[in-house]
Amino acid sequence: MDTPLDRLTEQFRRLPGIGIKTARKLAYYMVQEPQEKVNEFIHALQEAKQKMCFCSQCFNLSSQDPCPICSDRKRDRSMICVVETPQDVLAVERSGNYGGLYHVLQGALSPLDGIGADNLRIKELLQRLENTEIKEVIIATDPDVEGEATALYLARLLKPVPIRVTRIARGLPAGGDLEYADEATLAGAVANRLEM
Amino acid sequence: MDTPLDRLTEQFRRLPGIGIKTARKLAYYMVQEPQEKVNEFIHALQEAKQKMCFCSQCFNLSSQDPCPICSDRKRDRSMICVVETPQDVLAVERSGNYGGLYHVLQGALSPLDGIGADNLRIKELLQRLENTEIKEVIIATDPDVEGEATALYLARLLKPVPIRVTRIARGLPAGGDLEYADEATLAGAVANRLEM
Known part of the structure; x- marks a missing residue:
């Protein structure tokens, strides 16, 4: 059964970090939204795609x-x-x-x-x-x-x-816990130690 | 700074289960996709919104x-x-x-x-x-x-x-573990016990 809803689910599924369950939830949510909300979403997407470009100097x-x-x-x-x-x-x-x-x-x-x-x-x-x-x-x-x-x-x-x-320095993150730091992070933090 | 990208992020943010970080990731991903992929997405959304309706009998x-x-x-x-x-x-x-x-x-x-x-x-x-x-x-x-x-x-x-x-019955889920079942679930499972 390949309905328009399945095809929309498939589109959400392609986005990064979106699994099949989330994709389905988003698709069901979208088709149950009022038409003007869906239009707002589409407009924001089209506008962003149209107006955002890469800076010719820094490529941001x-x-x-x-x-x-x-x-x-x-x-x-x-x-x-x-x-x-x-x-x-x-x-x-x-x-x-x-x-x-x-x-x-x-x-x-x-x-x-x-x-x-x-x-x-x-x-x-x-x-x-x-x-x-x-x-x-x-x-x-x-x-x-x-x-x-x-x-x-x-x-x-x-x-x-x-x-x-x-x-940029490698080391322990702010608010981190020595006991739970992974080996690579802790080794880096020791190697990059600073004078106090 | 309110750019078209911020507005798109805001639109994703409104979807259920999408926090600010995921919304930002999705918005950045979308504007960096090729135009035809974005068009496919918009088309699937418009089609689903247009064609999906509620069944007049069961409201599915x-x-x-x-x-x-x-x-x-x-x-x-x-x-x-x-x-x-x-x-x-x-x-x-x-x-x-x-x-x-x-x-x-x-x-x-x-x-x-x-x-x-x-x-x-x-x-x-x-x-x-x-x-x-x-x-x-x-x-x-x-x-x-x-x-x-x-x-x-x-x-x-x-x-x-x-x-x-x-x-529908309340009880332990298939593959569940008695030890980790919450009180309400376990109480319901005992109350609804069946003859074997």
């Missing part, structure tokens, strides 16, 4: 080009924080103590998924480093296998460039 | 009226299983050993939320019982406060009608 998602961060003259233009995704920019911004620029790679190196250096915005990063007054590049890719591989690759690539290249 | 969601279950001549027309939502029909159908008809109340009694008997499809249930060869009504509302209240209300309402009225 934005409704302007250049994006508000790249065009903000009050930000520190000597630092670039390199992240994997637009969501990561949001996360660093929320942390509230970084005032520099960003560069969104739009992914991480993952040979198994066929993602190589050419699929990321690495060439564009190198171009930015040539043209501007950048003094430091902070590599803030995820602390997982792909993110670390990407960080190492970038660090080697940037070695000849006379710019400070740093990596 | 369906793309036909009467729905395939109500119009299936092979089903046992002497039994009606009363449930709260269309999803519940799906759940009973999946369990695979009920071959009768359904009646979807479209909710449960909940005075605190302002949902009284007039907001449910109870009048329509009584009408169906007058006109047909129904011999048994199985009340399969949820085993929670609202569902039990609705079941009791229906049982009293149907007392004068010469029809068998039953309630």
Whole structure:
């Protein structure tokens, strides 16, 4: 039985982190909503898809080009924080103590998924480093296998460039518990210990 | 900063069971999908909203009226299983050993939320019982406060009608563990014990 409802369920199912039960719940919910609510949803989706683009400088998602961060003259233009995704920019911004620029790679190196250096915005990063007054590049890719591989690759690539290249620290999360920290995190926290 | 992306996030946020983080993830995912995928999603949503209606007999969601279950001549027309939502029909159908008809109340009694008997499809249930060869009504509302209240209300309402009225059993779930069963479930399972 392939009804329009099944097809809508299938569409929700394709979204990240949505299993079959949640997809079904969302589809049933949507068709029972008033027509104007469904129209509002569709309008928001169409508008976002139409108006959001990638900033031609940092490749963050934005409704302007250049994006508000790249065009903000009050930000520190000597630092670039390199992240994997637009969501990561949001996360660093929320942390509230970084005032520099960003560069969104739009992914991480993952040979198994066929993602190589050419699929990321690495060439564009190198171009930015040539043209501007950048003094430091902070590599803030995820602390997982792909993110670390990407960080190492970038660090080697940037070695000849006379710019400070740093990596965000690994260690215990704020509010964390030593007893429940995994081995890799704790080993990193000990190795990266600081003078008090 | 209220961008089209924030507005889309807000729309996802309104869906049941979707928190702010999931909403943001879905919105970012959607705007980064190719245009034709977004169009497919919108088309499925519009089609489902347009074509799905409530069956005029059982009030289940369906793309036909009467729905395939109500119009299936092979089903046992002497039994009606009363449930709260269309999803519940799906759940009973999946369990695979009920071959009768359904009646979807479209909710449960909940005075605190302002949902009284007039907001449910109870009048329509009584009408169906007058006109047909129904011999048994199985009340399969949820085993929670609202569902039990609705079941009791229906049982009293149907007392004068010469029809068998039953309630689905409460007991231990299949594959369950006595040790971890909550008190209400275990008490119900003991009270409803059966001869072997």
